[in-house]
Amino acid sequence: MKPVVQELVELLQVEQLEHNLFRGVSGDIGSPRVFGGQVLGQALMAAARTVDPARRVHSLHAYFLRPGDKNARIVYDVDRIRDGGSFTTRRVVAIQHGQPIFNFAASFHVKEEGASHASAMPAVPGPDGLASEWELRQAWLHKVPEALRGVLHAETAIEIRPVQPLDAFNPPPAAPSNDAWFRSADQLPDDPLLHQAMLAYSSDFGLLRPALMPHGLSFYKGNVQVVSLDHAMWFHDDFRMDDWLLYATESPWAGGARGFSRGQIYTQRGRLIASVAQEGLMRPVRSSGRKQ
Structure with missing residues (x-):
C-alpha cells in the first residue's frame, strides 16, 4: 500500500480509551x-466500534460546531x-x-430484502484520460502562499479526476453542478467499515463547490x-473505495450567506451507492x- 494511503487508513482508526470513549x-x-x-470518518469509526459488525451504517447526520485544532x-x-x-x-x-x-x-441496519429502484447515473465521460486534481493543481500552485505549497504538492490518498476542470482562482460564473471521479490511490483491505469511513471522509471534498x-x-x-x-x-449499497466512483453534485439554492449542495455517488457501472x-x-x- 502506498504510504499516503496507509497514512489515511491509520488516520481513520480511533483508539478506544474506555467503554464509550475513543480518541x-x-x-x-x-x-x-x-x-x-x-x-466524519473518525466519528463513524467510533460509533461502529460499539455496534454488531453485522449491522452496517445506512445514514448519518452531523453538525460542525467549532473549528477543529489540527495540533x-x-x-x-x-x-x-x-x-x-x-x-x-x-x-x-x-x-x-x-x-x-x-x-x-x-x-x-441489518441487511434485509425489499423493493428497490434508483436514479440513473448522469451521462459523463469516464475517468480514463481525465487529468487528476493533483495534476491540474500544479499549474496554479505557485499562486498559493508558500506555507501551503508543500501540503498541496504532496501526493494525495484520494485521487480525484474532475469531469469539468475549474479555474481555482478566477472561475467564471457557471451552472451550479459539478461531477468528479474519485477513488483511493491504492488497493484497500477487505473491511467494509473502512470503505464506508473513507467514503464519508471523501464526501466532504468539493461538495459546496456547486x-x-x-x-x-x-x-x-x-x-x-x-x-x-x-x-x-445515506449509504444505499455495497461498494469499494479502491474502485472508481462518480460524485455528481449540484446546488439547488444559496442565500443569506449560506449555500446548500447535494450529491449522488455511483459506481463506474452506474449503481447508486450513496447520497449526500x-x-x-x-x-x-x-x-x-474582513466581513462585509
Whole structure:
C-alpha cells in the first residue's frame, strides 16, 4: 500500500480509551482547521466500534460546531442510544480542549430484502484520460502562499479526476453542478467499515463547490469564506473505495450567506451507492479578508 494511503487508513482508526470513549489524531490537507471529512470518518469509526459488525451504517447526520485544532487529538464520546431488533442508533460528540466541536448521529441496519429502484447515473465521460486534481493543481500552485505549497504538492490518498476542470482562482460564473471521479490511490483491505469511513471522509471534498459556481466565487481567490455547517449522508449499497466512483453534485439554492449542495455517488457501472447533502457558510469577504 502506498504510504499516503496507509497514512489515511491509520488516520481513520480511533483508539478506544474506555467503554464509550475513543480518541483520534488529526491530519493536514492544507486547510486552516481540521478537515470536516476526517471528523466524519473518525466519528463513524467510533460509533461502529460499539455496534454488531453485522449491522452496517445506512445514514448519518452531523453538525460542525467549532473549528477543529489540527495540533490536538480529538476525543469521541459515544452514546449507545438504542439497540433495536433491526436498527441500532448511536450519537457521538467530538471534543477538543473541553468543548464539543462536532455532533454526530448514525443509524445502523441489518441487511434485509425489499423493493428497490434508483436514479440513473448522469451521462459523463469516464475517468480514463481525465487529468487528476493533483495534476491540474500544479499549474496554479505557485499562486498559493508558500506555507501551503508543500501540503498541496504532496501526493494525495484520494485521487480525484474532475469531469469539468475549474479555474481555482478566477472561475467564471457557471451552472451550479459539478461531477468528479474519485477513488483511493491504492488497493484497500477487505473491511467494509473502512470503505464506508473513507467514503464519508471523501464526501466532504468539493461538495459546496456547486453553490459557489453561479457567483464566480472561489476560496483561493479570497472573495468568500467557506465553512461546512452540517453534513448528512445515506449509504444505499455495497461498494469499494479502491474502485472508481462518480460524485455528481449540484446546488439547488444559496442565500443569506449560506449555500446548500447535494450529491449522488455511483459506481463506474452506474449503481447508486450513496447520497449526500450539506449546507455551508458562504460569507462574502472584502479583499482585506474582513466581513462585509
